[in-house]
Amino acid sequence: MRASRLLSLLLLLQSRGRMTARQLADELEVSVRTVYRDVEALGASGVPVYADRGPAGGYRLVDGYRTRLTGLSAEEADSLFLAGLPGPAAELGLGAVVAATQLKVLAALPPELRSRAGRVRERFHLDAPGWFRGAEDVPHLAVVADAVWRQRRVRVRYRRWSDVEVSRTAEPLGLVLKAGLWYLVARTDDLRTYRVSRVLEATVLDEGFERPPDFDLADFWAGWSARFERHMYPMRVTVRLTPEGLGRARVLLGLVASRALEGVTPEGAWTTVEIPVESPDHALVDLARLGPDVEVVAPADLRARVIDTLRATLAVYTP
Structure with a gap:
């Protein structure tokens, strides 16, 4: 645990330059006294850490000092290559930069982590677009x-x-x-x-x-996404579902409805729940996919439309 903290302290100073003991303590979630001890330990092991006095002072590394990436754990090395995102990077015009960066990181890793990172690239792949939809053209x-x-x-x-x-x-x-x-x-x-x-x-x-x-x-994206979903699904429909219908609804009605059904367990033959929908027209089509495993309870006008649709459908199949 302490070795990991010492490495984190070293990398903080290397990436950010001068930092006060309080800043380091806040970043590492330890006491200032612990930072003092850790800095002494780094100095004793040969790392050139210097303390500048005064109001603008703090700890810093001697100019030009850099550490190699030999302190990475196996999982940390894996995460570097899992986070490479070659597709999105290429769309941003950074494909060649990402490839060059990965080569430099590979060169800096010790042999055992280098081979592990290679296995990550062989065995994991990110395909960002959803099913039945290709990547969008984004020329700009x-x-x-x-x-x-x-x-x-x-x-x-x-x-x-x-x-x-x-x-x-x-x-x-x-x-x-x-x-x-x-x-x-x-x-x-x-x-x-x-x-x-x-x-x-x-x-x-x-x-x-x-x-x-x-x-x-x-933070902005999280808030905007929530508002967007509420805007796109402003209507609430009360339905009764059989146990089979509850399971199928989580798959067939989409992510927003699936979230509304999280934690819902069958309450016997029928379970009453409320689900968000885009509009009455969307609800009519989506709920029809559940067949006899769903009953619309409210609103009344949607229930009436479902009944009319079922009667019209039955008429098609009646001699």
Whole structure:
């Protein structure tokens, strides 16, 4: 445990430069006194750690000192190559960079970890797009990514869902890969999300911008995704399901409905639950897939439509 902490301390100083004992303690989740002892241990083992005094002081490594990656555990070495994401990296224009980086990491690893990393690449593969859907064409992704990296405003021509084209000058804050689809999070008059495949033209401007100091991409995306799902599934339908219907509903009704059914267990012959749906039309089609294992309880107008549909279907099969 301590050896791992010492390595973490060393890599923090190597990657961030000067850090105070308090900063190191917060990062490592230990006491300041423990940091003092660990720094002494590093110094005793030959690592050139220096302490600068004064208000702007802290611990730092001697200029030019770098450690090799010999302190990686087997699992940590595996994770480096599992996280390579060659497909998305290539879409961002970084495919060659990722390949070169992996070669450098391989060269720095000891022999036993080098062969293990090779096995990871042979035996694990990430295929981001969902089933029955190929990867989207994103010809302007590299341009947008360049604007994100360099913190430059970007002018885009964008096709909305309604097929109306609009032009925007935006401050690109981040890119998100969701189920094989790329999304741009950017600030115009407020924070907005754009599907990159709908960008028709993109030009990086010379104008820079200041990122919002409290903006966190992962937090924003989590909140935006939840709001998007609520917007796309605004309607709630009360149904009764047989045990077989409950199991099939988790598979056939999609992820949002499946989440609503998490933790639900059969309560006898029929179980009453509430599930989110996009609209009455979507509900009519989706629930029909469950056949006699589902009964719509509410709303009443949807129940009436189901009854009418079943009667019309029966009429087709009645001589």
